[in-house]
Amino acid sequence: MVPHVGLETQPSLEDIVLLKPDLIVASRFRHQRIAPLLEQISPVLMLEEVFEFKRTLAMMGAAMLRQQQAILLDQWQQRVTALRSQLQEKFAGRWPITVSVLDIREDHIRSYLPASFAGSVLTELGFAWTPTAREATGVSLKLSSKESLPVVDADLFFIFQRADSKAAQQNYDKLVRHPFWQQLRAAQDGQVWRVDAVAWSLSGGILGANRMLDEIARVAMADSHS
Incomplete structure (x- = not known):
């Protein structure tokens, strides 16, 4: 079980101290202000962009003196190459097809861009x-009205x-x-295609990226879906 140390935006320094970590991995965007306090607890590895999962994996592996990240990245590349070939075969002359990633929220829609985790x-x-x-x-566009749909x-x-709310589901049903x-x-x-929100927008790591590949593989194996 992974100990809970507060929110991503507001970690509990007291709980972190109790863990006696050998290394603290933090986000410069989220945690720059408390970096001096974190450094009093343990050495700190600041990540510039948490969504660049391959770079993050390599940096953490080097900092922790572990080499498993190289194996994980090799496995990732093999999966990407195989899935890309399957998609090319499925869509044939239409490939590469265009894609949009849509996050249906309670009062608007977010369209994720190439610079986002899912986009990468x-x-x-x-x-x-x-x-x-x-x-x-940026990483996303906000669509405030249904009239903006043609842009995606x-x-x-x-x-x-x-x-996961009734209002968000109602917005989707209306959409x-x-x-x-x-x-x-x-x-x-x-x-x-309906996909997992955590993997596509909240994870930002190798596990979430592999979960994305699992879900994208459904596209390569099916005729249609709605």
Whole structure:
């Protein structure tokens, strides 16, 4: 069992002290302000971007004097190469198809971009992005109205609900009934895939990335889904 040491945005220094860690791994974005306090407890490895999971894995392996990360990265590359070939075979002359990653929230929709964790995995697999996604900066776009749906129009959608709430589900139910939604290519072709929110938007590590590959593999093995 992994001990709980508070929130990601507000870790409990008292609980961390009790663990007597040999190394503390932290996010510069989240924990820069408390870095001096963390350094009084143990050496600190600050990660610039937690979503760059391959770099994170390599850095942690080096800091902990472990080499398993090289094996994990080799296994990852083998999985990516195999799945990319399966996708190319499935979509044939249409490959690379365009993709959008949509997070259905209670009062709006988030479209994740190539710079996001999920986006980096999809790009490595060879998926293409919509013009809007390619030109945008940051990790996501906020769509405040259903009228904005055409900007995420793609051949395939991966969709999740980050908030497991009745309001988010109601927003999704309204979304799929909206005329603009029904005109989108992915909806018309049955290429709308529900995926795990934790793996796709909250994990940022090698385990989450492999979980993503598991779910993307369903696309390669099925005819259609909605």
